[in-house]
Structure formats: C-alpha cells, structure tokens
Amino acid sequence: MSEAIQVLEQIPSSRQKRHYESEAAVYRGAEPVLDKLQIHMDATSQHDSVLFLGTNSLPHTGSGYAQRTQSVLSSLIDEGWLVSAATRVQYPLNIGKLNSALKDRIGAVEYERLLPQIARHDLSGRVQQQADELLKKVIRDRPSVLHTTTDFTNALAVKAVSEATGIPWVYEVRGQLADTWLSTRPSSAADSERYRYFVEREAYVARSASFVLTLGEQMKHNLVETGVDADRIEILPNGIGEEFLKEPIEKGAARAQLGLDPEAFYVGTVSSLVPYEGLETVIRALARIKEHGKHVKLLIVGDGTEKENLIRLATELGIQNRCEFPGRVPREKAHVYHSALNLFVVPRVDNTVTRAVTPLKPVEALASCVPVLASDLPALRELIIDGETGHLVKPEDPAEWRRVIEMLRDNPEKVSNMGKSGRRFVLKTRTWSQNAKKLDSVYRSVINKPL
Incomplete structure (x- = not known):
C-alpha cells in the first residue's frame, strides 16, 4: 500500500493516489465518526427486533452468502423476531443494477438499499456513509440488537452505530476473507501490508x-x-431449509426433469467455480476411470472464473462428452440437481481458507441423500463422517479420487446407506430453525448488557 502511494506521489492531483490513501487509512485504523445520541436507543427499542446489515442479497446476488442471509433472516422471523434488513451502501448500484428498487421483498424478508444522493467512492468515505445511513435506519426502526457479517468494513459502520446508540451488536464471521484474497495471489502477498492490515482489522472488529x-x-x-x-x-453452521427439508426427489425423476442420462453414475457439484474449489482434480480423476459397467459422468453446476478453464481441461483430456456444465441455475431448482447426483464432490485444494471454512452446498447434498466426497481438511472433517456420510479423500490427488469414485460406483448399496445417513445427520444437527433458536439465545444474552 505504501509503495503504491509513493509511486503516485509523482502524479500531481492523482485521483488514484487519493483513492489508495483513503483505503490505506481504513486498513490502518480509521473509523467512521458519529455523534452519540443524548438518549440511548436501548431504552426505546422495539422488543425482539434486529437490524441486519449485509454485503449483498437476493435477488441481485445469488451467492451462498446471499442464500445464507435469506435463510438466517427467514428463520428468525419464524422464531418471532422483527427483522429489518439493509445492504451495504451503494449496493446494488455498485454491481451494475442501475434500475433497482429502494426495497426488495424476498419471501418474508424485506431488504432496504442504502443509497445516499451523493455517493462517496473512496473507502473511508463509503464506510462513513454506511454508518450515517445505518444510523438513520436505526433511529427509524429502533432495533434491540444489531447484526452484521464479514468483512470488517461492515463491522466498522455497525460498531460506530452501536457506540452512538448503546445498542449491542453481533459480528458474524462467514469466512477468512484476508486468506481468500491471498489465495488468488502470489505467495509473496502474505508479507504485504494489505494482508497484514486485513487480518488485524478482522481481529479488531x-x-x-x-x-x-x-x-x-x-x-x-x-x-x-x-x-x-x-x-x-x-x-x-450452514444449514438446510425450504425444499431441502422435504423428502428428496427420486433420482430418476430428477434426471428426467433435467434431461440427464438416466443410467449414468453422476459425480458432481453445485458450486462457485473458483480455483480453491479444486475441481480440476475430479476432472483428472474422471479421465483415469476405465469405462465398464455404469458410465461415470461429471456434472458441474455453477459459474465463476474457473468455468472456461475446466471446460478446456476436459477437452484436452478427451472427456468433454462425459462432462456437463449447465452453468448457474435458479435457486429454486438447485435441489433437483443435488438429487440427480450419485456422489457430491468437494475436492478443495489445501490452503488456509479451505482448512477453516465449511461450504453450504455439501450440507444441501447430504440433505438430498447424496454422499459427499470431500478433501480431507479440518473444516470438512466437521461436516463429513468418513465412511458413514461420505468419504474424506487426499486433496489434489487424482489417483486417490479415482480410486474412491470407482469403489463407490461398484457398491450401490453402500452409496445408498451413506446417503440416508447424511440426511439423518443434517436433519438432526444443521437446520436453519435450529440456528434461529441459537441466535435467539445469543441476542437475548447481549440485549441490555453494557457495551
């Protein structure tokens, strides 16, 4: 960060330099400033009400993050909480949705957009505007607790509002975003100012x-x-709700809906197609599988930066006719794709992010009675019971992935039993309604406690 600013010192009145200086200030410790209210809001708050600030949401973003937000807030409403939701300042204009409404209702959840008339485009200005706009909403809605999620810029705004109003706040850490940033850059980035400050700010909030x-x-x-x-x-934890609580669609019926081969042994995923998901490993494993008995096919549902690379690899290995890439699919159809699979794969590479963060989609696969093959990493060990709900496989080892896939292809009874065990496991431990009860307890433990 410092070096970039120094380089731009040579350019008079550089807008880029001002942009970098603003970003560096936030990473180094700058925070939004709000005047404290004369009367703390906790004395006049609506009972059992929460104001949630998210980075993005449905319908404009269909990511796992947005789906988790929708599920968490819907389950809270079912639990009896009054939920007021907002997204980060300037969203969704900042992703190109220029004709978006000021509010969107998805099911029982209404998302308000924080869109100041004159937008600040530097980071410190945006965080300050986010705090200003959020404070207006707090004064109007009078929640009893505030709730936000990673990254730390959301938290800085909510922290400032909490200190100005006396309302307690909860920080939901959904990932290790500094390490996610690092995972797409050279290893030398681990020594950068940006990475070090990013880690420190997340810890601070x-x-x-x-x-x-x-x-x-x-x-x-x-x-x-x-x-x-x-x-x-x-x-x-990530949980299940809606369609995934219902009995899964029969595999043949799911494939008929999707136009998939009714006889093939389908291995696949429903995921964001990014490098750390490691899907290259499964493509290379598939290329080594000798065809006999049931044909093994690969179904990769989703989109992302790796999609074209994966298609190119399948073509280079001569297995493009055994790989299907339907792209991103509507959220309401995702459960059909899960049910169509014989095995769900999570072949994540071994790095700091994947060792810590558990994804949502394999939870939904288990709910669909589909066993999960996952890289043997700490976060995934929390989710997969090896040999009972799926198997843990050495990361980035196509030969080992091939061996396990072939073993299960030839043992349909074992696959069926593991699928049933997986569904029992998630119904018992990972539903959004169970999470709502945990959240209810957390909120009540912080309400009226001194900050």
Whole structure:
C-alpha cells in the first residue's frame, strides 16, 4: 500500500493516489465518526427486533452468502423476531443494477438499499456513509440488537452505530476473507501490508463486538487465537431449509426433469467455480476411470472464473462428452440437481481458507441423500463422517479420487446407506430453525448488557 502511494506521489492531483490513501487509512485504523445520541436507543427499542446489515442479497446476488442471509433472516422471523434488513451502501448500484428498487421483498424478508444522493467512492468515505445511513435506519426502526457479517468494513459502520446508540451488536464471521484474497495471489502477498492490515482489522472488529458468530470449530479456534473470548463465540453452521427439508426427489425423476442420462453414475457439484474449489482434480480423476459397467459422468453446476478453464481441461483430456456444465441455475431448482447426483464432490485444494471454512452446498447434498466426497481438511472433517456420510479423500490427488469414485460406483448399496445417513445427520444437527433458536439465545444474552 505504501509503495503504491509513493509511486503516485509523482502524479500531481492523482485521483488514484487519493483513492489508495483513503483505503490505506481504513486498513490502518480509521473509523467512521458519529455523534452519540443524548438518549440511548436501548431504552426505546422495539422488543425482539434486529437490524441486519449485509454485503449483498437476493435477488441481485445469488451467492451462498446471499442464500445464507435469506435463510438466517427467514428463520428468525419464524422464531418471532422483527427483522429489518439493509445492504451495504451503494449496493446494488455498485454491481451494475442501475434500475433497482429502494426495497426488495424476498419471501418474508424485506431488504432496504442504502443509497445516499451523493455517493462517496473512496473507502473511508463509503464506510462513513454506511454508518450515517445505518444510523438513520436505526433511529427509524429502533432495533434491540444489531447484526452484521464479514468483512470488517461492515463491522466498522455497525460498531460506530452501536457506540452512538448503546445498542449491542453481533459480528458474524462467514469466512477468512484476508486468506481468500491471498489465495488468488502470489505467495509473496502474505508479507504485504494489505494482508497484514486485513487480518488485524478482522481481529479488531471481532474483539470489539458484543458477540461473535461463526461457521465451525476451526473458525472458532482461529478467532480465539486472535484474542476473541471463546465464551463470546457461538457456532452457527450452514444449514438446510425450504425444499431441502422435504423428502428428496427420486433420482430418476430428477434426471428426467433435467434431461440427464438416466443410467449414468453422476459425480458432481453445485458450486462457485473458483480455483480453491479444486475441481480440476475430479476432472483428472474422471479421465483415469476405465469405462465398464455404469458410465461415470461429471456434472458441474455453477459459474465463476474457473468455468472456461475446466471446460478446456476436459477437452484436452478427451472427456468433454462425459462432462456437463449447465452453468448457474435458479435457486429454486438447485435441489433437483443435488438429487440427480450419485456422489457430491468437494475436492478443495489445501490452503488456509479451505482448512477453516465449511461450504453450504455439501450440507444441501447430504440433505438430498447424496454422499459427499470431500478433501480431507479440518473444516470438512466437521461436516463429513468418513465412511458413514461420505468419504474424506487426499486433496489434489487424482489417483486417490479415482480410486474412491470407482469403489463407490461398484457398491450401490453402500452409496445408498451413506446417503440416508447424511440426511439423518443434517436433519438432526444443521437446520436453519435450529440456528434461529441459537441466535435467539445469543441476542437475548447481549440485549441490555453494557457495551
């Protein structure tokens, strides 16, 4: 960061330099400033009401993040909470949705857009505007608790509003975003100012929150390592709801709906197609599988930066006729694709992010009675019971993935039993309604406590 700013010192009145200086200031510790209200809002708050600030949401973004937000908020409403939701300042204009409405209702959840008339485009200005706009909404809606999610810029705005109003706030850590940033860059980036500051700021806001939520034990461990009190952390895992709570569609019927081969042994995923998902490993494994008995086919549902690379690799290996890439599919059809599979794969590469963060889609696969083959990484060990709900396989080892896929292709009874065990596991431990009860308890533990 410092070096980039120094380079731009040579350019008079550089807008880029001002942009970098603003970003560096936030990463180094700048925070939004709000005047404290004369009367704390906690004295006049609506009982059992939460204001949620998210980075994005349905219908403009269909990511796992947006789907988790929808599920969390819907389940809270079912639990009896009054939910007021907003997205980060300037969203969704900043992703090109220029004709979007000021509010969108998805099911029972209404999302308000924070769109100031004159938008700031530098980071410190955006965070300040986010705090200003959020404070207006807090004064109007009078929530009893505030809730936001990664990254730290969301948290800085909510922290400022909390300090101005006396309302407690909860920080939900959904990923290790500094490490996600690092995963797409050269290893030397681990020594950069940006990475170091990113890690420090995430730790700082987590320590500052009234309470912290996260996805799993490994992420909780990492938070404790940064100085967050373990007693102030609750695990809120990815869960299932809606269509995934219903009995899964019969495999043949699902394939008939989707126009898939009724006789093939389908291995696949429903995922964002990004490098750390490691899907190259499964394509290389498929190329090694000798065809006899049931044909093994690969179904990769989703979109992302790796899609064209994966298609190119399948073509180079001569197996393009055994690989299907339908692209991104409507959320309401995702469960049909899950049900059409024989095996769901999560071949993640081994890095800091994948060792800590548990994805959503394999939880939905287990709910669909589909066993999960996953890389043997700490976060995925929390989700997959090896030999019972799926198998844990050595990451980035096509030969081992081939061996396990062939073994299961030739043992349909084992596949069926593992699928049933997986569904029992998620129904018992990972539903959004169970998470809502945890959230209810967390909110009540922080309401009226001194900040």
